[in-house]
Amino acid sequence: MSCPKTEHILQEYFADDLAPLASEEIERHLAQCPICSAELNALLQTRDALAGWQDSQVPHWDRGMELFRREHQAPRTENSWFSSWQWLPTGASLAMLCVLLLNTSVTVSGSSVSIEFGDSDNADISANLADFQQQQQQELQSIIARFEERQDNNNIQLLQAVVAQTQQATADNLDRIYTYFEEQRQQDMETMRVSYQQLVDSDYATIQSLQDLAQFVSFQSNVQ
Amino acid sequence: MSFIDEDEALIAAALNGSAFAWEKLVKRYESKIYNHGLRLMGNSSDAMDLMQEVFLGVYRNLHRFRGDAKFSSWIFRIAHNKAVDLNRRKRILATGGSSDDEGPDLDRYPDEHGDEPESRMQEQQQNGQILSMLTQLPFDQRLIVELKIYQSQTFEEIAEMQDISVNTAKTRFYTALRKLKTVSEETHVLP
Numbered sequence A: 001m002s003c004p005k006t007e008h009i010l011q012e013y014f015a016d017d018l019a020p021l022a023s024e025e026i027e028r029h030l031a032q033c034p035i036c037s038a039e040l041n042a043l044l045q046t047r048d049a050l051a052g053w054q055d056s057q058v059p060h061w062d063r064g065m066e067l068f069r070r071e072h073q074a075p076r077t078e079n080s081w082f083s084s085w086q087w088l089p090t091g092a093s094l095a096m097l098c099v100l101l102l103n104t105s106v107t108v109s110g111s112s113v114s115i116e117f118g119d120s121d122n123a124d125i126s127a128n129l130a131d132f133q134q135q136q137q138q139e140l141q142s143i144i145a146r147f148e149e150r151q152d153n154n155n156i157q158l159l160q161a162v163v164a165q166t167q168q169a170t171a172d173n174l175d176r177i178y179t180y181f182e183e184q185r186q187q188d189m190e191t192m193r194v195s196y197q198q199l200v201d202s203d204y205a206t207i208q209s210l211q212d213l214a215q216f217v218s219f220q221s222n223v224q
Numbered sequence B: 001m002s003f004i005d006e007d008e009a010l011i012a013a014a015l016n017g018s019a020f021a022w023e024k025l026v027k028r029y030e031s032k033i034y035n036h037g038l039r040l041m042g043n044s045s046d047a048m049d050l051m052q053e054v055f056l057g058v059y060r061n062l063h064r065f066r067g068d069a070k071f072s073s074w075i076f077r078i079a080h081n082k083a084v085d086l087n088r089r090k091r092i093l094a095t096g097g098s099s100d101d102e103g104p105d106l107d108r109y110p111d112e113h114g115d116e117p118e119s120r121m122q123e124q125q126q127n128g129q130i131l132s133m134l135t136q137l138p139f140d141q142r143l144i145v146e147l148k149i150y151q152s153q154t155f156e157e158i159a160e161m162q163d164i165s166v167n168t169a170k171t172r173f174y175t176a177l178r179k180l181k182t183v184s185e186e187t188h189v190l191p
Ligand SMILES: [Zn+2]
Pocket: A003, A004, A005, A006, A029, A033, A034, A035, A036, A037
């Protein structure tokens, strides 16, 4: 006992999108053909049984961490004392991100920059981004001026990029900004590493270059 | 902060050397990839091999990932290609045999025996039954079932990925489903 249409009907039944006419034809045939409808039920049951799969736990493995560390972190262990410095530029970057994301006010007094977090309990972040205030932009500009005084080219670029991105004020830019921060951090680290290396390489560690380094670090701390 | 694509942020950080970001990225996908491998390869040790190859491929090509497609589609495409590869290698190794009669390696599945909670036992029993059904299918049919049922792809996407026509994909899925139906009826009749 079989129906010549079964294959066609059921194959089309599982298609993704059917023209209304075709699906009407299928429904009509299924309603009047017990062979096809019984077969369909069996197939649907089979499909449901397969869908009952519950994800099995992944056996323990190292997630490629050893490989990753081997290829990325070799230099860090050589200068281990240096690693405590690496987050200072990131601190500055994160502070700037807070300025952008939260209703934050920035005040510049004397030689330090202080950042206060405004009322951001239920801050709708994208809304805040959209009406990023002129005033804050001016404050950013004044920070830029201070940075220029200190002739810190890296950070001027960073801030200018932030301001430029914010004028477009689309949330889509945020991850690009984040990536930029991360790149910036890497560059800062590299600059620091090179400075340190130069210091170590030279037989005479002059007081001047030590002061330069110390100034750079304390400057970053101030911003943080 | 749902507007930031977390995968992409993790990728950017991993590319910059953050091991933490890499691990987080792996953790997000390892279960999906492992279970995908389990259904396709039929046993846990091949599924582990496949998963490790997939993540190695992801790691080696991470810098090539451009945000055009979603990361999840990208990684599953890698997984698909690696599964086809691994299956081909296995067939060549299996003394040049042309059949897909390996059968599920139920000794190896579930991986850990012992005092498992009951829900876990049931889950493993259920998955075990599904696996013994799936492994009755030729590999190309198993792939279609995987993509259609477990990854909810359209026949068009499947056709594109496998370089076959949409009609072939539909026919293959229907054939696979019919075969699975027969297999499950047989196993249900037997105690
Ligand atoms: Zn019929």
